[in-house]
Amino acid sequence: MEYRRLGASGLKVPALSFGAGTFGGRGPLFGAWGTTDAREARHLVDICLENGVTMFDTADVYSDGASEEVLGQAIKGRRDEVILSTKSGLPMGDGPNDAGSSRLRLIRACEDALRRLGTDYIDLFQLHAFDAGTPIEEVLSTLDGLVQAGKVRYLGVSNFAGWQLMKSLAIAERRNHQRYVAHQVYYSLLGRDYEWDLMPLGLDQGVGAVVWSPLGWGRLTGQVRRGQPLPAQSRLHRTADYGPPVQDDDLFRVVDVLDEIAQGTGRAIPQIALNWLLQRPTVSSVVIGARNEAQLRQNLGAVGWTLTPAQMARLDAASTRTAPYPHFPYHRQEGFARLNPPVVGSADRPAARSGGAGRHVPQNVR
Template sequence: MKYRQLGKSGLLVSELCFGTMSFGAEGYWEVVGGLDQAAAQRLVDIAIDGGINFFDSADVYSHGQSETILGQTLKGKRDKAVVATKVRGRMSGDINDVGLSRRHIIQSCENSLRRLGTDYIDLYIVHSFDFTTPLEETLSALNDLVHQGKVRYLGCSNFFAWQLMKALSISERHHWEKFVSLQAYYSLVARDVEYELVPLCEDQGLGLTPWSPLAGGFLTGKYPRGQEKAQDGRRSREDQNFIQFDQDRAYAILDEVRAIADARGATPAQVSLNYLLRKSAVSSVLIGATKPEQLVDNINTVSWSLTPEEVARLDTASEPPRMYPKWMLDFTRLDRDNPQMML
């Protein structure tokens, strides 16, 4: 296992981050995994033995069960683990028990600390943008948590580029703690983040931590064409199948992934994870598992690297549409690259 800086921060995290969405079994999240304490402990032990020091949870995962179980699995190992959890989602029927208000952030942080059985959170992530609460209120509350020692670093997830840049600007203006990372949906079949968010992360020094790098299991290759609903897993459940991508295009990409995997003696999942690890903006890739063999297979991704030629093949196979203004900016910069071209 190799370790990378989380953005420009001094925090070093493993190239793979173990996501614990599968811990617990309550309501909406039951189908994701439904793992009890014993099953979760086995996976966390495998992750640690494999060199993973980065663990990701959220208060909404099984209404706090994921945090509680993760906290128990890390007993006696907490000081060596980097623990991330999230805030924003609705936690009860209380009208104020949702969002990124000062009230909800402070209350949620206290509850997460209690469930995790710790007195600090390494990386506190706002789970999504809150269109109701002013950013100044959110960022001020997060800054207070850092200065109180309850949180050490701040991150965000599921933001538009303009929202993230505005947040960074506000924090800089007030000399508040800034986001050091962005957790975003990114995979071979969904490279939308490359339009605006990846360049922003590179420019501002944020570490990108892709979620759903296997597109809800699609890039494991376990969903044959035309048989998706017949398989076990999230993509077979319509109420859980919120991860979006062009399915016809995705199968063509998966064909290239399989070809490289077969030639390498690897699995499609390893090729797909390896691809993201070759991207310069990426600090750590989130993986999830419900079975030990899945986790071991994912961890084995870091034992080898795709060649530049293989990355180029996958880049070509998965090239996203050139949306405006990208195609226009590519054209207008030609006069920089070739002084004679526009004369």
């Protein structure tokens, strides 16, 4: 397993991490994701550790805390072998202080996560969403206090807009608080919006991407095919409306290319889609999920090999979408492009970016 630095921090994380959203199985959404109990979870954790996948990601809102509880039971007795990542901020009840990032909420959420996970510290604690109702200064001072108290090691966010993340980083630097080193984001061959603002920000500020739903909300598993109905076992029957929308034409254009590369390489479609992500700038770790051993072992096959430049270019072309304003002039007009070269160049390969704060993601380490 390849290990990479998490953003500009000193923490090394595996290129693939395991998402515990399938653990617990409470509620309409998470019940559709999976109903893995503690016994099966421990078996999946065993397989992960055998293959160098040492980071496990969850959230308090997953199955109303049950995901954290099951994960805690699955790692019992081997806490020092794993990196625990969890998130908080989304509603956990109907009370006025049951959601958001206030000092009261974050301290309580951290204590609850520690109890459910059966540990006295969290390696990566992330805000699940931006809270527009709480001053950023209050959020950052609270998180800094959790780090100083030894309850949290590193800080991150998830699903932030570019201005929200940049403003938070600027305030943290001005007040000498701990900075966010990770941004858990949606990024896949079916959703490349991350590249327009958040990827350049990550490069400039040293914020590593931890990618969620890398298979496009389950659409790049190889089971969704042109002209065929959804398989009866597909979770998309129950979860499609919860996830990122995808037009059928865009989906099948990507699947067609994945299919051709799969036939030429002998690799499974999910492995190819994951390998593409692992070659993108700023990506520190890609979160894979699995409801059973077969799914997990297939996803683990995404590492240890590399798509060729020609294969990457084909996937890039199939998944490219029209840039939103104000980005499209920089991609279509030479004058704009000369002033602000894209992070992903004309051949969609990583390009150097200069200027800014000079905080760049270090080279990957093994």
